[in-house]
Amino acid sequence: MKAIKALIIALALTVGYMNFMMPLKGVTLANLKISDIFFSIAYKYRPLPLDIMNKMVLVTIDDESFKNMNLQWPWSRGVIAGMIKNISECSPRAICLDLMFAGKSPDENQDLIVSKAIMDAGNVFAGAYFGDDGRYITPEDVIAKSLKDFGFVDKPRDVDNFSRRAAPFLMTDPGNVRQYCLTIKLAGDLTGRTPEKIISGDRRLEKKNVYINFYGGMNKFLTIPAWKIFEADKAQLTEMIKGKTVFIGATSELIHDIYPTRMGLMSGVS
Numbered sequence: 001m002k003a004i005k006a007l008i009i010a011l012a013l014t015v016g017y018m019n020f021m022m023p024l025k026g027v028t029l030a031n032l033k034i035s036d037i038f039f040s041i042a043y044k045y046r047p048l049p050l051d052i053m054n055k056m057v058l059v060t061i062d063d064e065s066f067k068n069m070n071l072q073w074p075w076s077r078g079v080i081a082g083m084i085k086n087i088s089e090c091s092p093r094a095i096c097l098d099l100m101f102a103g104k105s106p107d108e109n110q111d112l113i114v115s116k117a118i119m120d121a122g123n124v125f126a127g128a129y130f131g132d133d134g135r136y137i138t139p140e141d142v143i144a145k146s147l148k149d150f151g152f153v154d155k156p157r158d159v160d161n162f163s164r165r166a167a168p169f170l171m172t173d174p175g176n177v178r179q180y181c182l183t184i185k186l187a188g189d190l191t192g193r194t195p196e197k198i199i200s201g202d203r204r205l206e207k208k209n210v211y212i213n214f215y216g217g218m219n220k221f222l223t224i225p226a227w228k229i230f231e232a233d234k235a236q237l238t239e240m241i242k243g244k245t246v247f248i249g250a251t252s253e254l255i256h257d258i259y260p261t262r263m264g265l266m267s268g269v270s
Helices: 002-021 025-044 063-071 077-086 106-121 183-193 197-202 227-229 235-241
Strands: 056-061 093-097 124-130 149-152 169-170 178-180 222-224 246-251 258-261 265-266
Touching: 025 227, 056 063, 056 227, 063 222, 063 227, 077 093, 077 106, 077 227, 077 235, 077 246, 106 178, 124 183, 149 178, 149 183, 178 183, 183 197, 222 227
Parallel strands: 056 222, 056 246, 093 124, 093 246, 124 149
Antiparallel strands: 169 178, 258 265
16 A cells, blocks of 8 residues: 555656656647636626727728739738828828838839828838847838837747737847837827836736737627728728727738637737
């Protein structure tokens, strides 16, 4: 009996040591899936923050828009400029582009056209990202100068390739300069606070990564296919957009900006 007890204790200590010293991928994955279950239960019973969600509009570069506009990806910056101009004329609170303007266009006029549209709008934000070598890749200079601000949109992946977390800020390499994510930059503008004050006002945001508190899938938000920005009645568009924050991004799987999340497959702009 003593030998059996000793064996059980030894096995328990061994398992504990292995979990402590050498976390297994399977254990990590199991913990993530358990966390997903609790999230699903909480999401099912909590009320949606409609006061926030009703102030957002998603303009989707989707399959329907590719078909109706007969354009291949990537769209020229001139086309993006047209979208910005038409949306701006509907008096949104802000325009947030989940798009990259890294590098110059083959046609320099395209950069000047989109830069002017951004400058005329006066309230446009855009994405940046960190390259594999740690460099911070920001929008092309002439475009960056026209933006109200920009921030990175990178999100780490867990062992199962799911996107569950986001980094409020990251440090550049080299330089170790704190760079803020696009969400924090936009939230700062909407609330009249600096990114530093937003971070310091919420201890959760001081961590390297925080779990994303999904409001809901894309079907929970007002969405407008990109082609309608060019063809829909301006009065109708204004009714949908005026005073709201407009997010523009790709939702087509052809562009590969689709990620598995706790809410199912979602596009980056969602």
